[in-house]
Amino acid sequence: MRGVRCQRCGHMFSLSRAQLEIALEELANGEKSHxxxxxPRCRHIVKVARHSLERMRPRGEERG
Ligand SMILES: [Zn+2]
Known part of the structure; x- marks a missing residue:
């Protein structure tokens, strides 16, 4: 599973499934690309591109 890396402190973390769903839903309307x-470590704002989120999503759940 791919994670997200903070550009400030280098901390690697991954989104929970719930966070991932919220994120994809937020980007689904096409207004934002990130x-x-x-x-969680330094509170720096980290941007995650939509294609990265899609890669984090487990396979076999692309319905809808
Ligand atoms: Zn950080």
Whole structure:
């Protein structure tokens, strides 16, 4: 599973399934190309591109 890396402190973390669903839903309307979240370690804002989110999503759940 791919994670997200904070550009400030280098901390690697992954989104929970629920966070991932929220993120993809937020980007689904096409207004934004990146989802932003806080690094759990330093609270720096980390941008995650939509294609990265899609790669994190488990396979076999592409319905809908
Ligand atoms: Zn950080």
């Amino acid at each position: 989802y932003t979240l806080e690094c």
